[in-house]
Structure formats: structure tokens, C-alpha cells
Amino acid sequence: GLAGSSFAQEGMDDNDTHNDDVILCTQLFLKVQGKGWMPRWFVLPTDSNEVLYGDPDKDEWPHDFERLQLEQILRVVASEKNSGLRFELVLADGRLLKVLAQDAEERDEWVNQLRVLCEGNEERSAFIQIAKQFHCLRQQWVC
Numbered sequence: 001g002l003a004g005s006s007f008a009q010e011g012m013d014d015n016d017t018h019n020d021d022v023i024l025c026t027q028l029f030l031k032v033q034g035k036g037w038m039p040r041w042f043v044l045p046t047d048s049n050e051v052l053y054g055d056p057d058k059d060e061w062p063h064d065f066e067r068l069q070l071e072q073i074l075r076v077v078a079s080e081k082n083s084g085l086r087f088e089l090v091l092a093d094g095r096l097l098k099v100l101a102q103d104a105e106e107r108d109e110w111v112n113q114l115r116v117l118c119e120g121n122e123e124r125s126a127f128i129q130i131a132k133q134f135h136c137l138r139q140q141w142v143c
Contacts, residue, residue, distance in 0.1 A: 021046055024113060026106060027056060031098035041065075042099070044113060051114075068097075074122040076114045078107065087111050092125050 024044040029037040030053065043052045043065070051073075054065035068091075075090040082100055085107050089097040101107035 024110060026101075026110070028102070028106070028110070029100040031100070037100055042110070044110075044117075070114075070117050071121055071124075073114060073118040074125055076111050076118060078111045089114070092121075 022043060023046055024042070026042055027039055028042045030040040032038045039056055040053045041056050041059075041061075043062075045052070049070050051068045051070065052062060052065040053068070054061070059065055068089075072092045073089050074092055077088040077090065078084075079086040079088055084104060085101045087099050087101070087107055087110060089099065091097065099110070101110065
């Protein structure tokens with residue numbers, strides 16, 4: 001788990017968001033199909049194009065953590081559900097990740113940071129889809 005990881009060895013905990021290598025590192029809750037809200041460490045490394053998240057009880061940092069490319073996040077939605085502590089990540093593959101913060105400040109910090117980093121992703125994704133469709137049609141016309 002995270003307790004024996006390099007995070008713990010470096011003295012990082014869920015309140016330490018000022019480390020040089022990490023923009024944000026927080027224990028949040030992820031809605032897991034069939035299980036409800038489960039604790040997960042969410043890490044946004046500096047100079048990285050991904051968010052990492054993992055189970056604090058069984059995932060070893062960093063190799064067991066899920067990696068979510070920032071370009072896959074089309075939209076970050078602050079929800080009023082769960083007392084306004086919830087936010088949702090709309091992904092390019094059609095998935096919706098539901099995340100619950102422990103307080104409003106933490107939710108706002110993640111939402112604001114992800115919105116800045118993912119700005120324009122939805123428009124780029126729509127353009128790529130149109131370009132792919134055009135390319136397929138054009139190929140059919142040429143053949």
C-alpha cells in the first residue's frame with residue numbers, strides 16, 4: 001500500500017500538496033461500480049501529462065496505479081451532488097469517473113487545476129473525430 005511506498009518514505013501525506021514533484025496529492029473517493037465510494041490516492045505529478053490514482057490499501061506506488069492521460073479528460077464537472085463535494089471527469093472513451101473530495105476546498109483545487117490542464121481537450125477531440133470521419137469517407141471515394 002501507500003504506507004510503505006516512496007510517498008510515505010518521502011514524508012508525503014494527503015495534506016502535502018507543495019512537493020516539487022507533485023502539483024496535487026490527495027486521498028479522494030472514487031465511485032466504483034458495484035462497490036460504492038472507495039478511497040483512492042489521486043496524484044497529479046509536476047511536468048506530467050497524466051493523473052495517477054490507486055487503492056491506498058493494495059496498490060504499490062507508482063507501478064500499480066491507474067494512469068489517466070490528461071488529453072483523455074474532455075470535461076471536468078463540479079457537481080452539486082454529495083453536498084457539493086463531488087466532481088466528474090468526462091473521458092474521451094465515454095466513461096465518467098465520479099470523484100468525491102473530503103471538503104469543498106479540496107474539490108475546488110482539483111477541479112480548477114484539471115480544468116486548466118485539460119482546457120481545449122473537448123474541442124480537439126471533436127475535431128479529431130470529424131477529421132477521422134472525413135478521412136474514411138475520402139478513402140472510400142478514392143477507392
